[in-house]
Amino acid sequence: MNRRILSIAVPGALLLLLIGFLGVEALLNLTPPTSRDALIHHLAIPKIWLSADGFMETPWADYSYYPMTVNLLYLPALYAGIDVLPKFIHMAFGIGIGLLLFVYLKPRLGIL
Numbered sequence: 001m002n003r004r005i006l007s008i009a010v011p012g013a014l015l016l017l018l019i020g021f022l023g024v025e026a027l028l029n030l031t032p033p034t035s036r037d038a039l040i041h042h043l044a045i046p047k048i049w050l051s052a053d054g055f056m057e058t059p060w061a062d063y064s065y066y067p068m069t070v071n072l073l074y075l076p077a078l079y080a081g082i083d084v085l086p087k088f089i090h091m092a093f094g095i096g097i098g099l100l101l102f103v104y105l106k107p108r109l110g111i112l
Contacts, residue, residue: 022095029087043086046075 033043045064049055058064070093077085105111 025091026088029091030084032083033087038086042071043074043078043083046071047078050075050079 033039041061041063045058045061045068048058070090073089074086077083077089
């Protein structure tokens with residue numbers, strides 16, 4: 001097969017695959033949170049803080065004593081009552097890390 005056709009077809013196919021993957025991921029993010037970890041820690045502790053109008057001690061949740069840096073980004077979404085938005089925030093971090101890796105590795109590997 002012609003190298004020129006391959007140099008166009010392969011990146012195009014990878015781009016379509018990536019778009020398809022992100023589309024499926026976005027559809028999955030539209031479902032309500034059901035995992036135990038999300039329901040008892042990542043979303044529950046910020047929601048407790050919202051209902052208490054500030055930070056409060058939760059001795060029954062050992063993990064609430066660890067830094068809640070990313071979980072604090074979920075507070076505006078929980079305040080607005082949008083329980084699926086934290087999944088999209090988490091997805092944005094994954095996309096950002098992927099883009100940073102691509103930008104870092106592109107000149108070093110000589111791709112595209």
